C-alpha cells in the first residue's frame with residue numbers, strides 16, 4: 352500500500368508539474384478570470400484522482416505558539432508504536448517521566464498503524480523557511496506537524512473512532528509514564544509574592560506496593576477491587592450523578608501500615624499525592640483555595656485527622672461560646688483574648704464542605720484519605736458512609752501478614768519448624784507489622800534467615816510475657832479496686848449503722864423522759 356501511495360505521489364507530482372507549466376503559460380497569456388476557472392477544475396481533477404485524505408496536527412498552536420496538547424498526546428501514542436516500527440528514531444530526554452529517554456520517529460519518517468482492519472499512515476513532518484523576523488515567542492520558521500493519511504472511504508471511522516482512540520491511548524500512556532508527585536501545602540503566609548505557590552512538590556518515589564503490603568489476602572483483594580472499580584468508574588459516576596471521587600478512612604494502631612497503604616494506593620492508581628497539613632491552614636476559605644489547586648487523578652491525604660483538628664470539641668465549644676457570649680461582651684480584654692483564640696480556623700463544617708461540598712467536584716478522579724489511630728474520637732458526621740466511603744481497619748500482624756513480610760524481607764515462603772511457632776505466638780499476642788518487620792530485618796550481612804526468624808520468636812515471646820504480666824496486673828488492679836470499694840462500702844454501712852443506733856438510743860431516752868417525767 353505504501354508503494355501505491357509513493358507511486359500515486361510521483362504520478363501526481365508529474366501531473367502537478369504539467370499543470371504548473373500550463374498555469375505559468377496561462378499566467379503569461381490569459382486574463383485572471385480564466386485563471387480562476389482553470390484552477391478550480393484542476394483542483395477537482397486532482398481530488399478525483401487522489402483518493403487519500405490528510406489531517407495535519409501542528410506542534411505549535413495559538414497566538415503564542417505554545418506546544419499543542421493534542422500534538423503531545425499523539426506523539427506519545429506514536430512513540431509507543433514507532434519505537435518498534437520506525438527505522439529512523441530520535442531520542443529525547445523528557446522531564447517528569449519515569450523513562451526519561453523517550454524514542455520517537457524522526458522527522459519525515461513514516462509509520463503505518465492499523466485500527467479495526469483499516470490502515471493509516473502517520474508522517475512526522477518538519478519544514479523550515481529562512482525568514483529573519485524578530486519575535487519574543489518561538490518563530491514560526493520551523494514547523495513540525497504530524498500528518499495522518501487514510502483512504503477517503505474510511506473517513507467516518509477515522510474521524511469518529513480512530514482519532515479518539517489515539518487520544519485516549521496517548522493520554523493513558525502519558526499518565527502511566529509520568530513521574531508521580533508528592534505535594535505539601537505551603538503555609539498561607541508564603542502564598543503571596545513572586546512565584547509563590549500554595550503547594551510545593553517533590554518527586555514521589557515510595558517503593559510500597561500492594562504486593563509488599565502485609566495484610567490478609569482477602570482484605571487486600573477487596574481494596575484492590577474497590578480501587579479498580581473506582582478507576583474505571585467514569586461512566587458509572589456520570590450515570591448516577593455523583594462526583595467522581597471516593598473517601599477512605601484508614602484506622603488502626605501506630606505501625607500497622609496506614610501510611611504505607613497510602614503509598615501503595617498512589618503507586619497502584621498512578622495518582623499524585625497531596626499531603627494536606629491541616630494545622631497550617633488558617634481557615635475554611637484557605638482550605639477551599641487549596642482544594643481548587645489540586646489536580647485530577649490525585650489522592651488528598653489528611654494524616655492523623657484526630658490530631659489535626661479538634662473535630663469532636665468544635666460543636667460543644669461553639670455552644671459554650673454562645674452561652675458565654677453576653678458575659679464576654681462586658682469585658683473588653685477578655686473579649687479581645689477570646690477573639691484571638693477564635694481567630695477563624697478550619698472547622699468541622701469547613702472540612703465536610705472540603706470533602707463533599709460543591710467545590711469538591713471541581714476536579715475528578717480523586718481519592719480522599721484520612722488516617723487515625725483513634726477512630727472512636729472522630730465526629731460521626733465526618734466519617735459517615737458517602738463521605739468516607741470505605742473504612743479500612745489496619746490491625747496487628749496476622750500470620751498471613753507475617754508470611755508477606757517473611758517473603759519481602761527474607762525471601763522465605765515457609766519453614767517447617769519455625770513458622771508454626773510464629774503462627775501460634777501471633778495468635779496469642781499483638782505485634783504491629785512494623786515491629787515484625789523490624790525483627791525480620793537481618794542485623795548484619797552475615798545473619799541468615801533462621802536467625803532472623805528466631806529473633807522474631809524471641810520478641811514475640813517477650814511481648815507475650817509482657818502481655819500476660821500486664822493482664823495479670825490488670826486483674827490484680829481490678830481486684831484491688833473491687834476490694835477497696837467493698838471496704839469503703841462496709842465502712843459506710845458501719846457508719847450508718849452507728850448513726851442509726853445513736854438515733855435509736857436518743858429516741859429511747861426521749862421516750863423514757865416522757866413516760867417518767869424525769870431525766871435520768
Ligand SMILES: Nc1ncnc2c1ncn2[C@@H]1O[C@H](COP(=O)(O)OP(=O)(O)OP(=O)(O)O)[C@@H](O)[C@H]1O
Pocket residue numbers: 563564565566603604605606607608609610611612723724745784785786788
Ligand atoms: N502492613 C504493612 N505492610 C508492610 N510494611 C508495614 C506494614 N505496616 C507497617 N509496615 C512497616 O512499618 C513502617 C511503619 O508503618 P507505617 O508508617 O505505614 O505505619 P502507620 O500505621 O502509618 O503508623 P502511624 O499511625 O504511626 O502513622 C513502614 O515503613 C513499613 O516498613
Ligand SMILES: [Mg+2]
Pocket residue numbers: 609610611654722
Ligand atoms: Mg502513618
